[in-house]
Each structure stands twice: as structure tokens, then as C-alpha cells.
Amino acid sequence: MTARAEVVARHTGRGVRNEMPLSGALAEVTLDDGRAVVVKRSDAPGAARAEAAGLRWLAAAGTVRVPAVHGHEEGWLVIDRVPQGRPGPEAAVRFGRDLAALHAAGAPAFGAPPPEGPVDAFIGLAPMRNEPAADWPRWYAEQRVLPYLRRAVDQGTVRAGEAAVVERLCERLPGLAGPAEPPARLHGDLWSGNVLWATDGQVWLIDPAAHGGHRETDLAMLRLFGCPHLEQVLDGYQEEAPLAGGWTERVGVHQLFPLLVHAVLFGRGYAEQALAVARTALTG
Helix, strand or coil: EEEEEEHHHHHHCEEEEECCCCCCEEEEEEEEECCCCEEEEECCHHHHHHHHHHHHHHHHHHEECCCEEEEEEEEEEEECCCCCCCCCCCHHHHHHHHHHHHHHHHCCCCCCCCCCCCCCCCCCCEEEEEEECCCCCHHHHHHHHHHHHHHHHHCCCHHHHHHHHHHHHHHHHHHHHCCCCCCEEEECCHHHHHEEECCCCCEEECCCCEECCCCHHHHHHHHHHHCCHHHHHHHHHHHCCCCCCCCHHHHHHHHHHHHHHHHHCHHHHHHHHHHHHHHHHHHH
């Protein structure tokens, strides 16, 4: 029996019929009762715990669908498989409503980790610290934007002289953030690859970097990396929980965090996008 099969058996209580690798880190495993689960392997300490806690926190809201967690241990996570279907406008509107309800479920503070989730978590392969704070502009600057800007500068992905435009934006965030809002329960890494259009006609979310944050950040990430039927998603969202005036002008501010994360992970092209977004936000 493979190590992966042993992990699955431990956390599902079932035997394994078949294993099918999906990528270097993922595999689909068929149980002896015909059900299928997905097994995720991670070498980053605490990553499995963080993802499991995030999935359970999102599920507890009873809104957007997420796969059930069968269990986790260091380096391994076992969750239900979601049979994938095709995107559709009706599912998009439902997803928008459900996402608004998820955000409204709230969080204890900006930066708050999920219950039983670690302070030192991850967004994708990048470390992400969940340090609670009461003030969104200051927290966003100090805990989300500036740490990745410094890493990008240290790597040479952002040149030292270029960092000033992002630092100026952080100084001006109190005036750029729009009306104050309570902490929302965020998925936290809401790009299109983590949005699954399932055969049941619903949208399911996977791979969260869940934490308390500003609800516009999730929506900005959907727009940044593309999402099928995005306008219908936004229509459903606005029906459930209208966004504060001027939110479209703030999209770039909220995209700065994921762009800098991608600059750290994937290089100069994302750094140039981040710098352009910062310049636009300052002059707009």
C-alpha cells in the first residue's frame, strides 16, 4: 500500500480501490465503496492544517459549497472530490449571492485566522501571516502589501527605486479604502482556478487562504485572473449585499496584494502589473 493510500484509509476508514495522479501534489483516490476523494500533498509545515481549517470555516457559514474535509496530518489533506461540470449564468448568479452571504458571516478581526488555523499560513506556495487587527487600511498595508513588496525587492523582482510608489499608496490607504466595513469571512485566494463549476449546477470553492478581510478583496481577485460569467456573479452579489459606492475605483487597491504575491512567486511580469496598479490608484 502506498503512503497516500495509507493516509486515505486512516482518514476515511475505507480501503482504496484505485489511485490516479492529477499533478505532482494532487491525486484522485477511489475508495472501496466507489466514492472518490482528493489527496493533497504539501511539504510546507502547517499547510495542510491551514487549508483544512479554512475549508471548515467556510463550510460553517452554510453558504458557498466547499468539499468536506475527511482529515489531515502533517503534509497531507484528504477532501471530497467535486465532479466538474460547465460554467453557466444561473449558477453564476447563485454563486454571487452565496459569496455575499459567506462574506456576511464575518470574522472576529481583519487578519483573523480560521478557528484552529495557524497564524502562519499560506496563499498558494507563499507564506501568509494571519495577525488580527481592528483597522483595515493599516492591516492591509502592514500584513498584506508591504511584506510581499519587501520580498520582491530582496529578490530583485521589484527594483529598490520602484518600491516607493507602493509605499506611497500604503500611506494613502485610509483615504483610498472607501467606507469602513466590518471584517468579512474571505476565501482569500479566489482566482478562477479555485472556483469549480460542478455537475450539480453549483459553484464550489477549493484551496482557500481563508482569513478575516475586506470583502472587495475576494471580488478583485476574481476580476484579476478572470472568472466565467463574472458580471452575473457580481449581479447576484449586489442583489444580496450591495457594494459601497466607488468600489470599481478600488479594485486596483485590492488587487495589489495578489499581484505582489505572484511577483514573489512568478517574477517580473506580475511586479510590473503591481506597480502599474499602484500608479493608477494614486493618480485616479
